[in-house]
Amino acid sequence: MDDTRVWNFEESLWRASEGRYHERVDPECVMALSHAPYLFQGQAAVDAVTGTPEWDEVSFSNQQISRPQEGLIVVGYEVQAHKGDTKFTAACTSVYRKRAHEDWTVVQHAQVVQGHSE
Numbered sequence: 001m002d003d004t005r006v007w008n009f010e011e012s013l014w015r016a017s018e019g020r021y022h023e024r025v026d027p028e029c030v031m032a033l034s035h036a037p038y039l040f041q042g043q044a045a046v047d048a049v050t051g052t053p054e055w056d057e058v059s060f061s062n063q064q065i066s067r068p069q070e071g072l073i074v075v076g077y078e079v080q081a082h083k084g085d086t087k088f089t090a091a092c093t094s095v096y097r098k099r100a101h102e103d104w105t106v107v108q109h110a111q112v113v114q115g116h117s118e
Contacts, residue, residue: 001096001104003065006073009104010094014058014081022046026097026105034090034113045109055081055088062091071098078114089114 001009013021031045032038040048058081066074073096081088095108 001073001098006065006075006096007060007063009096010075010077011058011060013094013106014055014079016054021049021052024105025049026107029106030108032110034111053081053083053086055083057082072096073104 013024016024025046027042029042029045031040031048033040033048035048058079060077060079062076062078064076068074074093075096076091076093078091079089090111090113092112093108093110094106096104097107098104
């Protein structure tokens with residue numbers, strides 16, 4: 001997956017419907033989020049993002065990509081997301097695993113919240 005497609009994929013997760021997001025989260029995913037119990041794995045990771053807004057505006061900065069081996073992509077970035085009066089800023093990392101041609105899933109995601117207002 002080239003860099004443009006990587007960032008389009010990541011942005012699609014921020015804008016995705018709940019169903020689309022759930023199909024892109026790997027059953028083995030581990031997430032670190034800003035709410036208790038903070039670490040989530042597998043179905044708990046999927047459940048932890050249930051109810052996340054489908055953001056109206058999403059922008060990335062300080063974008064970084066690493067490809068440590070075939071079929072594995074690591075991204076790091078800062079995000080600003082808005083929906084109505086809700087604003088969210090964080091530093092994030094995600095790791096994608098290739099399952100098949102054009103079939104990638106998120107196996108790790110972490111957020112360090114920099115700001116959140118409603």
